[in-house]
Structure formats: C-alpha cells, structure tokens
Amino acid sequence: PVDMLPEGVLHPKRVMKGAVAGIRDYGNKMGIPTVNGAIGFDKGYVCNPLVYAGCIGLMRWTHYIKSPKPGDLIVLAGGRTGRDGIHGVTFASLELTPESEIVSATAVQIGDPITEKKLFDALLRLRDKDDKPLYTAITDCGGGGLSSAIGELLSNTGAEVWLEKVPLKYRGLKPWEIWISESQERMIITVPPKNLKKVLKIFEVEGCEATVIGRVTQDGRLRITHHGKLICDLDMHFLHRGRPKVKRYATYHPPSEKPINLEIKDLKDVFIKVLSDLNVASKEWIVRQYDHEVQGNTVLKPLHGPGYGHGDAAIIKPLENSWRGIVISCGVNPRYHKNPYKMAQSAIDEAIRNNVAVGGWRISLLDNFSWGSPEKPELMGALVEACRACYETAKAFSTPFISGKASLYNEYIVEGSSISIPSTLLITALGIIGDVRKAVSMDLKEEGSPLYLVGETRDELGGSILHRVLDVEGGVIPALNPQKARKWYHRIVRAIESGFVLSSHDLSEGGLGVCISEMCIGGVIGAEIYLDRVLREPTYMPWYKVLFSESNSRILLEIDADKEDDFLSLMEDVPVSKIGITGGRSLLFKVEENPLLEMSVEELGRIWKEPFNWW
Template identity: 45%
Template sequence: KKVQVGDWIVAIGGRTGRDGIHGATFSSAELTSESESVSGGAVQIGNAITEKMLMDVLLQARDRGLYSAVTDCGAGGFSSAVGEMGEEIGAEVWLDKAPLKYDGLSYTEIWISEAQERMVLSVPDEHWPEFEQLCRSEGVEATIIGRFEPTGRLQLKYHDQIVADLSMQFLHDGRPPVVREAFYEPRPETPLSCPSTNAPGGEVASDHAATLHRILGSLNVASKEWVIRQYDHEVQGGSVVKPLVGVANDGPSDAAVVRPVLNSRQGLVVSCGMNPRFGDFDTYHMAASAIDEAVRNCVAVGADPTRIAILDNFCWGYTDRPETLGSLVRAALACHDLAVELGTPFISGKDSLNNEFSYFDANGDKQTISIPPSLLISALGQIDDVGRCVTMDLKSPGNMLYQVGATKPELGGSHYAFVHGLTGGHVPQVDAGLAKRTFAAVHAAIQSGSVRACHDLSEGGLAVALAEMAFAGGYGAEVDLAVAPLTDLSLDNVPADVVALFAESNTRFLCEVPEEQQAAFEQAMHEVPYSCIGRVIEQPTLRIRGVATPNQDLIVADLASLKESWQAPLRW
C-alpha cells in the first residue's frame, strides 16, 4: 500500500518522551566508561501492554482497510517514519499535536525521540472517524499530527511556526553516497591441532564420554531453562510446541510453534541460528551456517521450507576499519546467496555496528575490546495443521533412528575444538542445492506421518543431539557409527569416530521413525544422504559404537548423568 495525497498523518500507541533520543546513534557508537552517564537517555523504555493493544488495533484496522500505509517509529522516531512515508508526496507535520509523556520537550526532541510502542499511519479522511473509534474502543491513543501534502517537501510546524522546511528529494537523495574501503582475507586452513602440544586434534581426547559431558555443560549448549522460565510463554494458550519439550518439559526444542488464531489449525514457527565461532574462520560460512541452522530448526518441527522467511541481526565491530567492514560485506554476500538459493526472503532485520568498548589501563594506555563478528538469523515458518508438528524427544522403544544429511570432517569452530582448546580445522560449509532438497525431503516425511521425533544436528554434533533427544524423552538409544553417512574424510587427519560424533556439518537431522514407516521414510529420502544408525531402547542409557571398530563402545552413559551435565551450569 502507498500513502495517498491528503491522508492524515496519525500517531498511535505510546506517548513521546525523552527516552530513546539518539538511540540508533548510541547503539552504533563505541562504548566508553562515560557511556552510561552521557548516553543513558538513549535507552528506550518499553511497555509490553501498550504494544499488545497497539497490535490488536493494527490487525483490526488492516482487516477493515482503514489505513493506506504504516511505519513503526524505530530509529529516528517520527523523523524517519514520516520522512520515509512522505518521500514521494510531501508532508506537513504539526509537532505540537504529538501526545507527550510530560511537558518540557522541545520540537527537536519530539521529532527525533525513539520512545517505544509508537506507529505512524496514513489514514484517509473518510476512514478517520471509524479508525478513531476503533482505537478508543481498544484503549489506544490516536492523534492526527499532520497531513501528506503534494508539495514534495517536508515541512515541520510548532505552534504554527515553521521550524523545518526541506525538499524530500534533498532529504533522500541529496547526500553523496558514502564510499568506504573494505577488504577481507579468510584465515588459511590448517589442520585441527592442540597449540600447547602440537598434537593432531583427533588425538587429544580418547574418552569420548567425558568430551560429551563437557560439551553438554558448555554455556552455549547447556540448558537455558532458567532464562526461558523468566517469561510466561503460555499467555493466551496458543503455544503448540514450546521452548522446552519432552516428558518433563525440559528438553531443548528446535523451534517454538504458536497458533495465533485459536480457532484455526494453522501455526507460526519461530526459530534461530547463530554460531560466531565459525566467523573466526570465514564470515561467509558463518552467515551461511546461521541461515541453514535457522531454516532446519523450522523444518525440524514441521514448517514448510517453501514458506519460510528470515531476519538478520548483525553485531559487528568498528566498520571504519577496512578489514572489519570486509568481514561484514562477506557475511552480507552469504545472506544474499543463501536467501536466493533457498528461496527464503529477508523480510526485516537490524544491525548494531561498532560494538567496541575502550578504556585506559593502569599504565594510561588506551585499550579496546571488540566483539567478534556475529550474525543471528531468525526464521519464521508456517504449518497448515499444527496437529502434524513433531518434537525432538524420543517417543517409543523399538523405533528406528535415522541420520539425514552427511557428516564431513568439519570441526573448525566446533564445540569439540572449544572444550579441548584446539585450533584450525575446516569450518562447516553449506551446499545450498543439497540443503534445499534435504529440507523438502524431511518436510515430506513429517507431513506423511512417518517421523515421530526430529532434532537438528548443530552444536556438539551427533553425540549432543542423541543425548538431548534421549534425556528429553526418557528413553535410551543404541547407535552404530559404522553405518553413519560420512564423506570427505580425507579433508583432515581426524579419526572418523571424532568426526562422526562431534563434527558440526550443516543440513543434518536425526529422525525417529517407527518400523512400519521405514519404507515411506526412506522413499522420501531417496534424493539425499541418509542412513539408519540405531534404535530407541527402553533402558535409560546412551550407547554409541565406533566407525573403525563397530563392536566397540565409544560412549556408554546413563541419561541422568548426561542431563545433569546439561542442566547444572545454569541452574540458578
């Protein structure tokens, strides 16, 4: 929809205050010891109740066709919202009409405040009475603060005095484009090894059970139940697949599924993907892996891979440095490539650049801490029938366990390398064509009802995924790695057992399939790598046999101890 000439400029939702002024500027500036006192007012003050009422009004007004266009007051507040909406027409804004939280704001503060829970709408004159009544009925404040006029100019007034008058063309196109220098050189590939001993990475640890416990207890893998329970995710009763699942509702779900309309069977899937450690090797593969993980988490609970949209959240260091900007550009290239090849459009996103903190040490020398390049990808998927959702916890003894997707010796940036202090190795990469076929195959199998449980393989690899599925469901598993799909073992001098257990290759799933559904499941997988690697057992034990020695147990661990290792670090 587009703004129409003569539409009212309407502000709805929260009132305008000094909170959030220059919030966008502050969030992309270097932090110092003075930031709290100097920029404290840049922090917005949220109000979830106002936000919910605002959303209710927007949805109803949308369905009734009461507005022509809408923009949220994000960075820049009214200045960006009205400026963007009026680009092709022009706008006249009456800043003294804006509802304020308190007296004393200047017209400049009103114009650039980033106070939360505010939206700007373009409302045709004939719809204003109905729109105003709708807002009043929902307890949402709505105020006309101007009009879209065909002047081609942005004109601001304060108590009938013109305080700004700019050409829209100048505002949007008058500034010369910024040209920056960027370069990027990926880190040379080196074998996985231990810096202190120069030992090959695969020879550092032979006790794979101990390694599994250490990875389960690492902070990026350990249970986040303490955090999740801080917020009520059962509000309105629309949750279908919750953040925590399993027999005790404490297993790590791949994604959450909600039913926004309670009398509908349609579901909305929300998932994420992120692994900054991969960025130490190549930010292109870090970004590609984050997209792959977010999408496969969506698919793992039943989302249709052809109806998934994604969002980006870039957190980066000081981008005036050519090498830092180069790493950002390379990540953005991966976002473009994967979005196009997977058919998953970016519908929104944000960035927080220049994430650095500077201070003076005891010698008076300036020191700077920069965050690592980090990209969080969020995915939004759809499910036509929430009754077909699956969760990650094991369901029934005797069912077969299938690994879908091939494992490669990709241990660069892995949690195996992290817990053992290893460097080097090959960072996981994404084969977009194979990923697209794999997502389609897994979705088809879930839709056909041949999958009882599904879990993606990510942090910690197959070993961690097996452990999580087992202790979430309360059943054990017996697995034989000799039949696991492994490829390209010659890439690195790492034992096949380590690769099969802990490599973090992309586009992999672990599926629980009833024996009577074996043929249907394998038919769905006929175009992608897969293998039946084991079964669910009644005993609460995880038993994994090796690749080179199929009759030798690499890991024998009771589920209670594995779960304790996973839950203990953040049990606050």
C-alpha cells in the first residue's frame, strides 16, 4: 500500500516498470537480445531496489590485448562528458535518506543507446581491421570515470592527461568534475601514433566522436593538466598501493534451524497462493517487451511451448559454422539470507542446475554481491560466510568464478534507524552445449511419457515460497552436497545428449508443485503425480512438504517412453524416482492412488499468469 511507504520512496510497481523500460529501450536499440533473467520481490527491497544487468560477448582470444606502451596516445571515444554521474559510484555506497532523491539526483547517469551502438561498431572495426587491433589497450569509463579508467589502465606505466581536450556536453565543468564524471557511453583506448589516423577515420565513418586527451608515459606518474595548469601529480605506486588497509570486524552466529509442521486445512487454496506469488507467477508481460531474437542466434528462448512457460536457461549459437552453443542461466534466493553459507550454495546450485536442465556443461560462474554495511560486524560476518561458500562450492563443482561485482552499504535511514536490504547474491552461470540441436526445453511434449525426479527431497522449507505466503518464519533452509549433485548433473547431461529426455525443469521456488505446474502450462498437457513415490527424507514427511519443499539439486525429467530402459540403465546409481506420467488436461496429485489435489491446466495457467496480466 502507498501509505505504508517510507518518505521519499517510490512504489515498487513504479520502480519495476521503470527498470523494465530502461532495459527494454537500451537493449532493443543496441540490437542486443535479452535472453535470460529473474525478478524477485521482498519487503526488504522497498527502500533499496536492486537491478542487475550483464552482457556476454564473443571474440578471438588472439585479439585480446592490454599492453599500453610509452608514447601511445590516450583516446577518449563515445559520448561527451557532463555532470551526470558525478559521485555515482560513491552514491551507490551511501546510506539513503528521504532527501537522497534531491541531493543525489546528478549521481544518476543519462544513457544514450544510439551513441553506445556507434561506439560499439567502431570498436569492433578497430579490433578486426588488421591482423591485430589498432589499439594497445582498452577499457570503459565506469565508476570514477576517467580517474579509474586511466588510473587503472596505466598503473604500470604513467600518464599525462589534458583535461581541456575532453569533449563536454556543456561549458562550465570544473577540472575535478571532468575527471570523475561517470557520463555513459565512453571508452578509453591507447593508440600507437602510427595508427592514430586510421583510428580517428573509423570513428568518423561510424559517426562517433573520438579525441586525443593525453599520452602514455614511462615515469610511473599520473599528471593531469587543465589549459597548461598542473592539477594533479601523483606517483602511480602510491595511488594504487599506498593506501592503508581497512580493518573490518566480523561476527557470525549460525541460526537455529528446526523443521516446522504446519496445519494445512485447504491445500488447494495454499497451492493457488504459491502459484500466484509474485516470485513464482509468469513474467510474460516483461519478457514480451524485450527483443530476445535480434541477431538471429537465439536457439532456446525465454518462453517455451504453446502455453509460454518460463525456461531454465537460454541458449545462443554464436558461430555460423558450428553447432556448439553458449548456455546462460542464473540463480538467486535472498529469502535464505539468514544462513548466508546455505544461501550462497543454493544460488550456485540453482544457476548450475538451470544450465544442466537444458544440456549445458563446462560451466563458469559470475557473482554479484549486494549487501548492507560491512562496518556492521554481523553483516561482515555474513559476507565472509557467503564468500567461503562460493569458494568451497565452486571448487567442489569445478566451476571457476571468472568475474564478479560487489555493492555494499545498501541501507536506508527511516526515522533515525538504518534498514539493510536482505543480503543478496546473484550467480550467473555460463555453460557450453556441444550441439544446440539436442537442447531440451521445459514444456511437456507428449502424452503418456514417464516423469522421473532426480535428487532427494528433504524437510527443507526455511525461506520457502510456502512460508512466505503463509507468513511463517523458521524452518530448515535447503542445504547442498555438491559432490553428489555434480555426479547427478553429469548423468542428466548425458541423458539429454543421448536423446532420452523430452523435457526438463529444475525444482526451485515452490518446489515440485510449481515445477510440474509450469511444465503442464508450457506444454498444455496434464499429468498424474504420485507424491508417495518421491524419494524423501524423512519418509514420514507430510505431503504438503513433499509438494513444496525447496531442496536443492533436483530436476524433473520427461523421458521418451521408448527409451525408458536405457535412461534407467544410465541412472543406475543416481537417486531417481518415477513419480508420474503425462496426459490429459488436468494436473492430479495422488498419494497411494488416492486423489489429493486436482486442477485443470487451463486453471493453472490463469492463476499463474494473472498477477502480471498488465497488457
């Protein structure tokens, strides 16, 4: 409700629509397909909403170069520099207050996708025109603007920078404003003098502004002038290694986790609440705004089947002469934040199993941490635990972290009290699929197909969607055994490559109940599910827990009936249970042949799609 929002805070619906519009307008105009993502809702983000954006590119490794040489010229290309974005990166690490929208308005950059597209096209030509790039190093102007771009890129050499040469959006900027502005669409490249004419000509042809603003030196110093006046003269070694190390104090007390038994009087009512929860419900209204097919390389798209179910991962085929593809997936569950170690493990496992569910393997990971103040020992302790989980889990899965980012101090002051966001970790997984023609989607394909559940179901409902819709605290947060999971996932990928699997979907938010519902909705095919056949621990678990448990490392597979024996032979020493069969136009849950819950696929689709039916 609007009247419950703190002063100075926009309504979450307004924020979400703005974020969607920004991603849509920038990505679509750039000609970049938006193929994968996730959206989550929690009261903890009301004051500090989080928006993540990632981009994947492809290049020949022989064309990667980052070796600036003394005498090279420093070229600034792309958009002009203004006051927008000044203190942007420091603003991101400040506690927000009701006055932030006024006093920090200029910290927000103003994007221009058309300029970015011109810059992008020019850089590709610089990279590929000759047998090696026309530049010797390249970096973007991100947080800190020119200060970090030049300061970091030339930390081992030195630089002279002439600020009066920097193209400005308007007159009146002071030297320090030019130096730290974070205006968008700007890149720094170092260019040998012999290549300068070629470089500037390419930028001119693409309609992109490019200006020489300095040169690379070899004295290890950063010198900045403005109309001949010396503004800064710093030793690079001191700049990068001269600062004293900050000491932080961390405390951590593992939460008490015990199973909770609930009295579920109306299972259908609870099922409807889970399926229509904003974290579960269809996001088709959002997905349809993004161009996920531009460039013509998207093999597995975000929406699957005639009922438009949500896929686990996206697949792109970037090379014209190869059937190999790149698999893109993600995992995040901040509702597990009370146990940061398990939360991090669960995010990694979700990202990996989403990749595996479509046939991806040889996976690499990226992390995005969003946290409260590290000056609070309990939050610092939680961060340490999450990092420890990332290290240990990545090693167990043999999935290296190849990139990442952290955003701290995500807090808001309300009536003198500081409110932190839920500690959040987004994991992105990049995998390889050997032949995109063998990829599988999540929508049911045929009637009469056996359904097999891989993995073990436990009494793990802490932080679950079920507890969220019933407003229940406590319970056991899902744990992970990465050694077991890695073995199971390897077999699933082999089953997909062998053509045994018709459809596949991971179990995450909402557990088995949501998983099979989405598969039925996507394929517009019903199913019978026998909950008593689910491998579970303990075996006397109430049936609602079997239905909604969010235990990790589980994937539901629709198997080709003619290849069922071959599938079972492959999965011989893997926990797999035949829990049902596809068919009809309704989803029926049974226990020992006794009906427990039945809903038509049409009704399931209506309930699932209604929350975001904003057309």
